[in-house]
Amino acid sequence: MKKLRCAILGPGNIGSDLMYKIDRSDYLELVLMAGIVESEGIKRARDKGIATTIEGVDGIIKEKDHIDVVFDATSAAAHLVSGPKLNEVGIFCFDLTPAALGPYMVPSVNLDDLKNELDVNLVTCGGQATIPIVYACSLVGSIKYAEIIASISSKSAGPGTRANIDEFTQTTANALKVVGQAKTSRAIIILNPADPPVLMANTIHIIYDDENIKTEDVLNSVEKMVKKIQHYVPGYTLKVPPFKNKDHYTMIIEVKGRGDFLPVYSGNLDIINSAAVEAAEKLAVMRGE
Amino acid sequence: MDKITLIDTTMRDGSHAISHTYTIAEVIAIAQGLDEAGVEYIEIAHGDGIGGSTINYGFSKTNELDLIEAVCKVVKKAKVTILLIPGVGTIEDVEEAIKRGIKAVRVATHCTEADISKQHIEYCLSKKLDTFGFLMMSHTVNKEKLLEQALLMESYGAKAVYIADSAGYMITSDVYDKVKLLKNNLKIPIGFHAHNNLSLAIANSISAMQAGASYIDGSLKGLGAGSGNAQLEVLNCVMERYNFISNIKAYPLMDIASDIVEPIMKRPQIINTVSLMLGITGVYSSFMLHANEAAKKFDVDVREILVELGKRKMVGGQEDKIIEVAYELKNNKNK
Structure with missing residues (x-):
């Protein structure tokens, strides 16, 4: 099956952890790590052989033909801008910020809601x-x-x-x-x-x-x-x-x-990331069908 | 004689002692008495602060906003104050309380987590409320750490910062050293909130005054979580012997304590085995009644529960951990 091509927006702690989780997935492939400055997280991704950009969401949009989904691990304020931009070019967004532009996504409960959306929020x-x-x-x-x-x-x-x-x-x-x-x-x-x-x-x-x-x-x-x-x-x-x-x-x-x-001990951060990856894998399966 | 501002907590911390069963008539009678006696700040809320009415902390019998409104209506001079614990209560809760007439807020965090109070302190200041910072469980850190956290609350604009001995664990020298260091390094006044689990509430409060604290908490009959707070009508007289004055009339205070508060009490505000254990183990005072209940439900020794909670370094608000610990103790016993 063709893997879903992913980008991470925000190479902080959450974004870096997502990188490892996506790396382990049979359904997902990390193609781009996007930040806004040269940072530890950008360097970490580069060291793992992942392409990087420091142009933020615009850097992702430049590559839109090669990206299916974005995990937004920035802030609510940033997602209010980047979410609509990504949706406009047809990129699906898993929003890990509190912005909640799209509906809540809790994979063990409402995975089917993925069908009709382009932006889902991972709650807290x-x-x-x-x-x-x-x-x-x-x-x-x-x-x-x-x-x-x-x-x-x-x-x-x-x-x-x-x-x-x-x-x-x-x-x-x-x-x-x-x-x-x-x-x-x-x-x-x-x-x-x-x-x-x-x-x-x-x-x-x-x-x-x-x-x-x-x-x-x-x-x-x-x-x-x-x-x-x-x-x-x-x-x-x-x-x-x-x-x-x-x-x-x-x-x-x-x-x-x-x-x-x-x-x-950071089970709190692990579970929200794992939920995002689980939902993305489901999306990969749905799109593959 | 140095002037000390006494803040009354009978209807907030005291709410724990009667499992949050205050009625409108009771709070009106207490508030009127305190106001007439000359108390400047009267705190009223669920024991765990505004929004504390939950399964975890116990539901309030009467909606706390209605209690607050009733008190605001009868009080003439005193500033009606609420407690807000970020993570439990929210800015929306404060907005509601403002509509009911409050004039002051104390924003309380665990003594290492002051930074979560920034949004709340700033909001309260923007609404022109007297806004205090309140560092709970201050016995768990050294004075340098406490200073670092107090400086944060000062930087957010707090009018004063409180050292709260929430577990009633501190002794007079510890109180003195901590207050003194804060006094020497902060521009704003320092406050102290005592619990009487080791029978030191009054002594610790005097020690705080001697180290330079100018806001001190007390409650009528000492009504509060665990063994209660510094007994206000006693503190008000004792402090004069140490050359501190409050300008609160002594007799009226004694009268409300015995005529109004005493009949409301469900049990004498004494140091019993369980509350003594709080002081020994350094466990948050409001855990007492919940620990008693869990001990009964799971048939384990309440002292074992408290010792284990102390070991696990539980902070204020973690009443749910009492259930977890009691459940585990029972399971271990059955093995």
Whole structure:
């Protein structure tokens, strides 16, 4: 099968990690790394034998005939400009910024939505870790309220997250409704500076409309979903299986990263990248059909 | 005599102690009393700050915005203040609170994460709110690190920076050294927030004053998470013996404490085994009631839970980790 030709926009930590993940894929091929200055990330790509440009999105557009998809690992402000530019020339964009121009994409839930779009947004790291579980819970019964607490090691929270932490909580909470199917929702993020760094972990609380949901059904649905996610994030584990506590169900997920470019404790960054690559592979299959 | 500004936390930190069950009538009575006694800042919010009403921290019985509005309406001189913990509450929550009439905000982060408060501090300043920085769990870092983080909050425009002993772990010399270093290096005033888990809340608050702190927290009857905060009506009198004055009337303060707050309390604000353990292990004070519950649910010793949470260096807001630890302890026990 013909591989999907990919470019990465933004050669920072996220972009560099994506480079390794794309490199491992049977469906994707990295053809260009784009930045705006000579940087460590550009050099890293060049050392791996990948073509590079420091003309940013325009550098990608110059090569438009040889590029199928772009992973945008820059910033929300930058994506607002580059996203439409790329779509105009027919390049599909996986948006890893909080810009959310296109619809949310959570591969274990709504991969089929790829068909009609040219720009999809990967929500947030906490969203990728928790939305599939909330969705799995929604298959058992309608969810009145979903609440997630994402805890992340301080070292894994980059300057973008730190400068706008409200964006994380608000975007995640919104996607818990739109994709996770909860009627109402809340998201909380906690940064923990412990050394050695803590693994990314997520606590999920669910209140059902129906008080008589069976724990066994919730457990089965959640376990199925965990297996599905482990397919693209092997370090994704159900640390505490769902249990009933007064009016709600509680469960805890831990995310150990693959340690491609980023350390294993950065499961938060690993899962959003892995989700983007998983979705891109699906797109490759769809286009190949 | 040096003037100290006392900030009342009865209806914010104190909210933990009564599991966030304040009613409109209760907050009106407390706020009116505090205002008439001459308290300048009255903090009110869910114990975990605005937006804290969740499964993780416990739902508020009455919508906190309605409580805030009720207090804003009756208070004549005092500035009604909220707590905001970025990651839990958002700027949108502050916007709502502004509509209800608040005049001041304390933006709180873990003591190593001050940079996440920048957007919130700047927003609050743009709305002309008195805006304080608040560094939680200050016992977990050395004074140099604390200074670095306090300087960040100063650079964002905070009116003062608080050192919060959220676990009630600090002793007087530690408080003194940290306040002194900040006092010597910051242009803005320094504040101190105590918890009484080691029975040092008043002593630590006095120590902070002696090192140059000019904003100190207290709550009526000491109502607060764990063993509570510095007992306001006591602190207000004791500090005079050390030549610090607050200009708050002593008798009215005592009266609200005994006539209004005491009947609301669900248990005496004492140091019990669990809250003592918080002070020993350096665990966030509001974990107490949640740890008690988890210990019962999973049938494990609450002390073991707290020791493990301390080892794992959990920060404020990680109440969900109590469940994880209790679950693991139970599983290990069954092996």
